[in-house]
Amino acid sequence: MNSFSYTRPSDIGMAVGELAIHEGAQFIAGGTNLLDLMKENVERPNRLVDINRLAMNTIDDTEDGGLRLGALVTNADTAYHPAVESRYPLLSRAILAGASAQLRNMATNGGNLFQRTRCYYFYDLATPCNKREPGSGCGAIHGYNRIHAILGTSDQPPETACIATHPSDLCVALAALDAVVRVTGPTGERTIPFADFHRLPGDEPWRDNTVQPGELVTAIDLPAKGFSDYNAYIKIRDRTSYAFALVSVAVGLEIADNRITEARIALGGVAHKPWRKTEVEAMLVGQNLSEADFQSVAEALLAGAKGYGHNTFKIELAKRAIVRALKQAAKLEPAS
Numbered sequence: 001m002n003s004f005s006y007t008r009p010s011d012i013g014m015a016v017g018e019l020a021i022h023e024g025a026q027f028i029a030g031g032t033n034l035l036d037l038m039k040e041n042v043e044r045p046n047r048l049v050d051i052n053r054l055a056m057n058t059i060d061d062t063e064d065g066g067l068r069l070g071a072l073v074t075n076a077d078t079a080y081h082p083a084v085e086s087r088y089p090l091l092s093r094a095i096l097a098g099a100s101a102q103l104r105n106m107a108t109n110g111g112n113l114f115q116r117t118r119c120y121y122f123y124d125l126a127t128p129c130n131k132r133e134p135g136s137g138c139g140a141i142h143g144y145n146r147i148h149a150i151l152g153t154s155d156q157p158p159e160t161a162c163i164a165t166h167p168s169d170l171c172v173a174l175a176a177l178d179a180v181v182r183v184t185g186p187t188g189e190r191t192i193p194f195a196d197f198h199r200l201p202g203d204e205p206w207r208d209n210t211v212q213p214g215e216l217v218t219a220i221d222l223p224a225k226g227f228s229d230y231n232a233y234i235k236i237r238d239r240t241s242y243a244f245a246l247v248s249v250a251v252g253l254e255i256a257d258n259r260i261t262e263a264r265i266a267l268g269g270v271a272h273k274p275w276r277k278t279e280v281e282a283m284l285v286g287q288n289l290s291e292a293d294f295q296s297v298a299e300a301l302l303a304g305a306k307g308y309g310h311n312t313f314k315i316e317l318a319k320r321a322i323v324r325a326l327k328q329a330a331k332l333e334p335a336s
């Protein structure tokens with residue numbers, strides 16, 4: 001363990017200021033990811049800025065009929081909040097499919113957005129990993145890649161390759177709901193649409209997201225539309241608890257007179273960020289439920305998918321999960 005200093009500021013300005021003046025400092029919230037990474041020597045902050053005393057721990061209605069989730073509200077308190085349960089059940093389901101009860105009691109909404117990949121090689125300092133050590137190569141492409149990405153990957157040149165996935169469940173639901181992330185940083189406040197928050201590896205696989213150095217996530221805004229009548233979250237994993245998604249699917253539908261009037265589909269476990277294609281979602285609009293072609297939608301969402309050996313099974317798995325999630329959201333099948 002490397003030595004580090006510790007501070008616990010009481011207001012947001014002080015917390016942001018800490019990162020501005022201390023190069024190598026990092027925020028810590030629930031610590032459920034950062035502390036593991038520090039113990040493994042993957043992350044080596046020289047100063048921890050504990051944000052747990054900042055006023056970012058409430059869930060409030062917004063003027064436009066939506067809901068603002070404070071960055072410090074725990075995953076458990078979010079999932080069981082009456083407004084989330086009734087207006088955004090998709091979000092509750094996704095959160096409760098993740099981790100364990102104990103972890104959800106500590107893990108915060110803000111921290112969940114920043115959790116690092118679960119790629120084995122990222123955690124193993126004896127192997128090359130462009131995300132951990134830029135330019136060193138990617139141990140996963142020709143290694144054991146069962147949990148890795150099949151969409152939006154970067155597999156060449158070797159010094160920028162990465163086929164890691166983002167492991168979150170919460171983020172898959174936030175992507176489907178078109179959430180907006182609120183951040184405060186050295187240059188002031190700004191908002192980031194959820195689709196732009198995480199990024200594909202491209203030629204900078206060491207960057208997980210579009211947050212700028214020193215920026216603090218203060219809240220996540222949910223728009224008014226919560227797809228509370230027709231939604232589904234399916235998570236396929238090796239164990240039924242305490243395991244990350246091999247594939248997950250979040251679906252929200254609006255249905256009137258037996259026809260789909262709006263559709264959202266986000267995939268987890270398949271890419272460096274929650275995967276959405278709005279043009280594919282549009283294929284469902286106007287379809288009659290009794291004749292809806294969910295298989296074509298699944299094929300279109302997986303267009304261009306590429307397996308790397310151990311993870312090739314995910315392509316068919318994802319298609320089947322999409323069809324099942326759409327049927328469950330449309331109430332053509334009972335929720336699993």
Ligand SMILES: Cc1cc2nc3c(=O)[nH]c(=O)nc-3n(C[C@H](O)[C@H](O)[C@H](O)COP(=O)(O)OP(=O)(O)OC[C@H]3O[C@@H](n4cnc5c(N)ncnc54)[C@H](O)[C@@H]3O)c2cc1C
Pocket residue numbers: 026027028029030031032033034035036051071072075097098099100103106107108109110111112113114115167168169170171215216217218242243244245
């Ligand atoms: C065994 C295990 C199983 C898990 N299974 C799942 C699962 O199935 N699904 C799932 O979704 N998650 C899972 N998780 C991940 C867990 O949900 C995350 O570790 C947690 O959400 C991170 O939140 P935290 O508050 O503990 O973050 P921390 O560990 O405190 O911080 C993580 C990172 O976020 C940064 N950070 C934290 N808050 C902010 C903020 N407000 N603004 C800017 N930066 C910030 C920190 O600097 C750090 O880099 C699992 C974790 C473990 C250990």
Ligand code: SF4
Pocket residue numbers: 117119120121122128129130131132137138139140141161162163164205
């Ligand atoms: S997939 Fe990404 S995180 Fe995993 S070893 Fe390759 S570069 Fe590192």
